[in-house]
Amino acid sequence: xxxxxxxxxxxxxxxxNYAGFQLQANAPTIQGxxxxxxxxxxxxxxxxxxxxxxxxxxxxxxxxxxxATASNLPCEVVRRGLNHYLPPxxxxxxxxxxxxSFDVRRHAVSRVYRYTILNKATSSPLxxxxxxxxxxxxxxxxxxxxxxxxxxxxxxxxLASSPGPGKSTVxxxxxxxxxxxxKLIHVEVEANAFLPHQMRRTAGLLVSFGAGRISLEEVxxxxxxxxxxxxxxxxxxxxxxxxxLTQVKYKDVPPYEHQTxxxx
Numbered sequence: 001x002x003x004x005x006x007x008x009x010x011x012x013x014x015x016x017n018y019a020g021f022q023l024q025a026n027a028p029t030i031q032g033x034x035x036x037x038x039x040x041x042x043x044x045x046x047x048x049x050x051x052x053x054x055x056x057x058x059x060x061x062x063x064x065x066x067x068a069t070a071s072n073l074p075c076e077v078v079r080r081g082l083n084h085y086l087p088p089x090x091x092x093x094x095x096x097x098x099x100x101s102f103d104v105r106r107h108a109v110s111r112v113y114r115y116t117i118l119n120k121a122t123s124s125p126l127x128x129x130x131x132x133x134x135x136x137x138x139x140x141x142x143x144x145x146x147x148x149x150x151x152x153x154x155x156x157x158x159l160a161s162s163p164g165p166g167k168s169t170v171x172x173x174x175x176x177x178x179x180x181x182x183k184l185i186h187v188e189v190e191a192n193a194f195l196p197h198q199m200r201r202t203a204g205l206l207v208s209f210g211a212g213r214i215s216l217e218e219v220x221x222x223x224x225x226x227x228x229x230x231x232x233x234x235x236x237x238x239x240x241x242x243x244x245l246t247q248v249k250y251k252d253v254p255p256y257e258h259q260t261x262x263x264x
Contacts, residue, residue, distance in 0.1 A: 004070055007078060008098045008253060009034075011050075011063040014089040016129050016241065019056045021063070030054070030090060034065060037085040041078070042071040051104045051248040052111055055197075057240035059130065062093075062112075064248040066104040096254045104248075110174055110190050112247040115203040115238065117185040131184060132203075132242035138210035140185050144178040146209045146219045147187060150202070151176060155225045158232045159202055160195030169195060178206075185210075188246070197237050205235035 011030070019027035023035075034048040051064040073081070075095040082092045118124055118131040119138045150173045157169040175190040187203055205222065208214045214234045221227040222235060 004072075006066055006068045006098050006100050006102055007075060008064060008066045008096045008102065008104065009048075009079075009082075009092050010094040011060055011065055012091050012093050013060050013063070014129065015054060015057050015059045017089060020058070021050045021052065021054045021060075030060075030063075033086060033090055034067075034082075037082045038067060038069070040085040041081040042069060042073070044069060044071065049104050051108050052194075052245050054243075054245055055240050059241075059244040060246075061244055062247040063245050064104050064108070064250075066098065066102060068100065094254075098253055102253060107250055107253070108193075108248050109251055110192055110249045111194060111245065112175075112188060112190045112249070113194065113199045114244045114246050115187045115199055116242045116244070117187070117203065117207065117238075118183055119185055120183045127184075129241055130244070132239040134207055134211075136211050138185065138207060139212070140178065140180045140210065143185070143187075143206045143210040146206055146216060147176045147178050147189075149216075149220055149223055150189065154223045156195050156198050156223075157225060158222050158227055159205065159235055160198035163195050171195065171198070190247075190249075199243055200238045200240065201235045203238040203242065207238070208234040208236075 013030055019029055021030040023029050023031045031048055031050060038044060038046050038048060046067045046069060048065050048067045054060060075097060079092045079095040116131040118127055118133040120133060121135050123133060153170060153172045155170050171191050171193055173189060173191045177188040179186050187206060189199060205219060209219055218231050222231060
């Protein structure tokens, strides 16, 4: 294929029925559905790359993806055409022409994830797909204090799964935000990159602190890498359904150009 252009996409999806973004041999994935939709629209076999490899069950409001193509269809036609072929739980919100050199993953300067907790004794069928329920009462204001400790550069080895041999576990957090809407507690973090399960374990740590099971000093020790295993167990991996990739930001690629490192 003579790839004369590259198109970047802003994707929104409900990840409930998918085994994550990345292709898998025997399970439905977001990448797989995107590549099938491109093939139906342009009659091309292409590789659709994503900015974040969201896990099984994780949602996205602003996932970025890109693919090279020989098609000369206008971007708005591409957006509408892909949505015609995509299942109803995946939608292209916008499409942009970008340079052929654009790397949707490596050129991202930050990513924003939001974790939503339903702090309620009884279940909510309407929210069950998008929030993780915690029955015991949580102190959201105290959780905000603990979340603020994430600002700056930290070694998140104790708050994530290993990224692989020889790979760094240091990440820089630019912004954090926690707010409550009735029984929903939203935790938002913007960082240069995230380790596997980092955000879900961070949410687990905040729940433990909000329930009074761990002290602020112990939270700080986890972030400094000084905690022992007895403290690290207070950062369980929360369910994937509460996690959403809300934005991926770039220096000079729409729709987030000139918006890097700003307050959420």
